[in-house]
Amino acid sequence: xxxxxxxxxxxxxxxxxxxxxxxxxxxxxxxxxxxxxxxxxxxxxxxxxxxxxxxxxxxxxxxxxxxxxxxxxxxxxxxxxxxxxxxxxxxxxxxxxxxxxxxxxxxxxxxxxxxx
Amino acid sequence: xxxxxxxxxxxxxxxxxxxxxxxxxxxxxxxxxxxxxxxxxxxxxxxxxxxxxxxxxxxxxxxxxxxxxxxxxxxxxxxxxxxxxxxxxxxxxxxxxxxxxxxxxxxxxxxx
Numbered sequence: 111x112x113x114x115x116x117x118x119x120x121x122x123x124x125x126x127x128x129x130x131x132x133x134x135x136x137x138x139x140x141x142x143x144x145x146x147x148x149x150x151x152x153x154x155x156x157x158x159x160x161x162x163x164x165x166x167x168x169x170x171x172x173x174x175x176x177x178x179x180x181x182x183x184x185x186x187x188x189x190x191x192x193x194x195x196x197x198x199x200x201x202x203x204x205x206x207x208x209x210x211x212x213x214x215x216x217x218x219x220x221x222x223x224x225x226x
Numbered sequence: 227x228x229x230x231x232x233x234x235x236x237x238x239x240x241x242x243x244x245x246x247x248x249x250x251x252x253x254x255x256x257x258x259x260x261x262x263x264x265x266x267x268x269x270x271x272x273x274x275x276x277x278x279x280x281x282x283x284x285x286x287x288x289x290x291x292x293x294x295x296x297x298x299x300x301x302x303x304x305x306x307x308x309x310x311x312x313x314x315x316x317x318x319x320x321x322x323x324x325x326x327x328x329x330x331x332x333x334x335x336x337x338x
Binding site for chain 1: 260262267268269270271272275315324325326327328329330331
């Protein structure tokens with residue numbers, strides 16, 4: 111099993127540029143999560159999808175951030191325009207959810223974003 | 227850059243010792259708890275979980291204890307090895323359907 115795949119692994123961009131982070135969840139998983147990790151705030155949930163539908167986006171910082179999941183095997187997190195305070199490691203995670211069952215989330219390796 | 231960051235508590239142990247990492251959670255309605263391990267440059271990795279109707283669960287070399295009265299969770303690692311060096315996070319499932327809220331983490335340093 112390939113696990114959760116994220117790309118790119120590292121991204122360096124200038125302030126004001128658009129950044130797109132990509133995630134491929136584990137095949138067969140129906141829930142996908144985007145997290146951000148910084149030294150200041152730790153690991154924060156930004157948004158999660160269930161069956162490709164956004165369920166909770168209350169963690170998305172502001173309108174500059176948007177996430178999509180056009181199909182079960184692909185999701186993007188976009189920042190436009192990017193700012194230096196967006197510098198962080200962004201993780202994607204996926205899980206298989208059925209009913210009210212509880213299932214572990216599998217994390218990808220993360221994308222380290224640096225905005226200069 | 228950031229001048230102030232989270233101060234991760236650090237636990238330093240010798241190889242072969244038993245380690246206990248503690249976590250206080252906030253939501254008395256949380257019904258599920260997980261421990262994750264994060265090595266440098268990697269994503270968090272699942273270690274063990276426990277439902278709120280249990281107070282203890284054991285895995286291979288790890289045990290999780292849950293005390294709902296004081297909202298406290300602990301992870302015990304037996305015979306700690308240098309490969310156990312990492313940051314350990316507890317997470318709770320609260321009011322969201324599958325939403326996990328992560329703690330700030332504890333850094334475990336294991337000396338040979």
